[in-house]
Amino acid sequence: MLYMFCADGLEEVEALATLDVLRRAGIEVKTVGVSGKTAAGPHGICFTTDITLDEYPSDKAPDGVILPGGGVGTETLYGNETVKDAVLKTAEAKGLVCAICAAPSVPGRLGLLEGRSAVCYPGFEKCLRGAKISESRVVRDGNFITAAGMGCAVRFGLEIVSAVKGKEAADGVAASIML
Numbered sequence: 001m002l003y004m005f006c007a008d009g010l011e012e013v014e015a016l017a018t019l020d021v022l023r024r025a026g027i028e029v030k031t032v033g034v035s036g037k038t039a040a041g042p043h044g045i046c047f048t049t050d051i052t053l054d055e056y057p058s059d060k061a062p063d064g065v066i067l068p069g070g071g072v073g074t075e076t077l078y079g080n081e082t083v084k085d086a087v088l089k090t091a092e093a094k095g096l097v098c099a100i101c102a103a104p105s106v107p108g109r110l111g112l113l114e115g116r117s118a119v120c121y122p123g124f125e126k127c128l129r130g131a132k133i134s135e136s137r138v139v140r141d142g143n144f145i146t147a148a149g150m151g152c153a154v155r156f157g158l159e160i161v162s163a164v165k166g167k168e169a170a171d172g173v174a175a176s177i178m179l
Helices: 012-024 071-078 081-092 105-109 150-165 167-176
Strands: 002-006 029-033 038-040 046-048 064-067 096-100 138-141 144-147
Touching: 002 012, 002 081, 012 029, 012 046, 012 150, 012 167, 029 038, 064 081, 064 150, 071 081, 071 105, 081 096, 081 105, 096 105, 096 150, 138 150, 144 150, 150 167
Parallel strands: 002 029, 002 064, 064 096, 096 144
Antiparallel strands: 038 046, 138 144
16 A cells, blocks of 8 residues: 655645556545645645544555655654654655655655755755755666655556556556657
């Protein structure tokens, strides 16, 4: 099971486009409301999450975590001990750690990107401690997938599909959405 942590202030398209691509591929993913049962972005788009943070099974490492960006949402994610613990447990268990836009700063500040290639929204590079900053818009280095921002959300989702189900599955979803 993959878990997408959604906090108020998240970049809406980064969450919803990624989630849509994953579910089209048949990947089981639950959205987790960090701030309650809903998440609202800075553009007035609000959606209901599958579960709240209180319902998240924090006793074990998930197969993967997904962190949508947005400056305010990212700071909320980084400030939440349950989210940070989920990221650390997932990385330790070699699960997927996926973050887009400002959100790669979460694993970056936790020291998890040291020596890895990664990308983030311009201006957040200083938070990717020890990472090799890539010029690519979506980067996969081992079990870490990072992306530069909202315009990369579909490609970010497809890279996660590729990591979970293989390139052929990702290519199939890409073709089905006319990419």
